[in-house]
Amino acid sequence: MSNTNYTTEVAILGAGPVGLTIANYLSKQGVAVTIVEQLDSLIDYPRAIGIDDESLRTIQSLGLVDQVLPHTTPNHAMRFLTPKGRCFADIQPLTREFGFSRRNAFIQPQVDNVLLQGLKQYKNTQVLFSRQLTQFSQDADGVTLNLQNKEGDAETIRAQYLIACDGGNSYVRRNLGIAFEGETAPNQWIVIDLENDPLATPHIYLCCDPVRPYVSAALPHGIRRFEFMVMPGETQEELSKPENIAKLLSKVLPSTDGIEVIRQRVYTHNARIADKFRVDRIFLAGDAAHIMPVWQGQGYNSGMRDAFNLA
Numbered sequence: 381m382s383n384t385n386y387t388t389e390v391a392i393l394g395a396g397p398v399g400l401t402i403a404n405y406l407s408k409q410g411v412a413v414t415i416v417e418q419l420d421s422l423i424d425y426p427r428a429i430g431i432d433d434e435s436l437r438t439i440q441s442l443g444l445v446d447q448v449l450p451h452t453t454p455n456h457a458m459r460f461l462t463p464k465g466r467c468f469a470d471i472q473p474l475t476r477e478f479g480f481s482r483r484n485a486f487i488q489p490q491v492d493n494v495l496l497q498g499l500k501q502y503k504n505t506q507v508l509f510s511r512q513l514t515q516f517s518q519d520a521d522g523v524t525l526n527l528q529n530k531e532g533d534a535e536t537i538r539a540q541y542l543i544a545c546d547g548g549n550s551y552v553r554r555n556l557g558i559a560f561e562g563e564t565a566p567n568q569w570i571v572i573d574l575e576n577d578p579l580a581t582p583h584i585y586l587c588c589d590p591v592r593p594y595v596s597a598a599l600p601h602g603i604r605r606f607e608f609m610v611m612p613g614e615t616q617e618e619l620s621k622p623e624n625i626a627k628l629l630s631k632v633l634p635s636t637d638g639i640e641v642i643r644q645r646v647y648t649h650n651a652r653i654a655d656k657f658r659v660d661r662i663f664l665a666g667d668a669a670h671i672m673p674v675w676q677g678q679g680y681n682s683g684m685r686d687a688f689n690l691a
């Protein structure tokens with residue numbers, strides 16, 4: 381058993397978009413940063429699909445927007461349909477105050493990966509994957525993080541500050557005893573991303589069908605996102621079976637022959653905000669600090685604003 385000790389100026393917990401963006405900003409300013417991530421690689425399951433102009437401007441200021449734009453579709457309208465298919469609301473802002481389209485489709489894992497690759501240019505920054513945070517404490521001069529790596533070895537990080545970007549279920553927030561007030565929606569949704577978009581229609585449609593509301597979104601690189609409400613009595617386990625996914629899709633596709641599911645996952649929608657965002661040398665940012673129902677399309681975008689404001 382070995383014990384590795386790291387020293388850094390800012391430790392960031394969580395290699396999601398918020399942790400990665402803060403790390404890029406701080407590194408660009410010459411600050412030494414260490415990111416700790418519990419997984420072996422970035423999250424690859426289906427999540428954000430809408431990135432706004434402010435986030436793109438943030439990414440531009442990091443010098444990474446040219447790598448991100450190929451993974452976006454600009455002017456992505458959001459349309460609400462009645463059960464008979466009549467459009468009763470159309471969100472389609474066409475102005476470009478910040479130099480980018482206001483609403484853009486994107487695929488979160490691809491853009492998160494650009495943010496990760498962007499860190500490679502900074503020699504004082506490192507990303508430690510496959511580390512569990514077992515304990516943390518702070519004193520007048522800094523913060524100490526106790527980690528365990530994949531081999532079971534103990535590691536320690538001593539930092540001047542800790543920024544907890546560890547998502548909605550934040551370990552740091554819970555251990556600091558910070559309340560996370562708000563609501564959890566009673567319904568869950570199953571999210572399915574398909575390869576080789578079988579519909580090939582642009583934009584995003586929210587189909588307000590009382591039998592089973594669903595969302596259909598065209599994404600870059602020929603990907604189609606469907607989100608279906610999980611109805612009372614249905615379980616996540618049952619609904620996730622390939623035959624039941626095919627059944628869901630058969631209601632919205634001309635044919636389910638040859639469909640290629642890239643990712644699928646069931647989500648619960650939350651609207652919660654932390655009681656405070658800072659305790660001395662420890663900060664909360666992104667979903668760790670505030671979480672909102674995905675329809676608002678602002679979890680990622682508000683986290684990018686946290687990153688810009690904090691760093």
Ligand SMILES: Cc1cc2nc3c(=O)[nH]c(=O)nc-3n(C[C@H](O)[C@H](O)[C@H](O)COP(=O)(O)OP(=O)(O)OC[C@H]3O[C@@H](n4cnc5c(N)ncnc54)[C@H](O)[C@@H]3O)c2cc1C
Pocket residue numbers: 393394395396397398399416417418419422423426427428429430431488511512513545546547548550551571647665666667668674676677678679680681682683
């Ligand atoms: C279906 C769906 C659709 C969405 N659509 C949109 C959208 O269109 N637009 C939008 O703006 N937002 C959207 N969101 C929200 C967006 O995905 C999140 O708000 C965003 O990922 C939050 O980023 P984050 O970095 O704060 O947290 P996360 O992305 O959750 O990252 C947290 C990271 O911390 C790691 N971690 C957690 N605990 C520990 C620990 N103890 N030690 C080490 N690492 C840890 C996790 O493994 C993870 O990598 C959507 C979300 C979902 C689920």
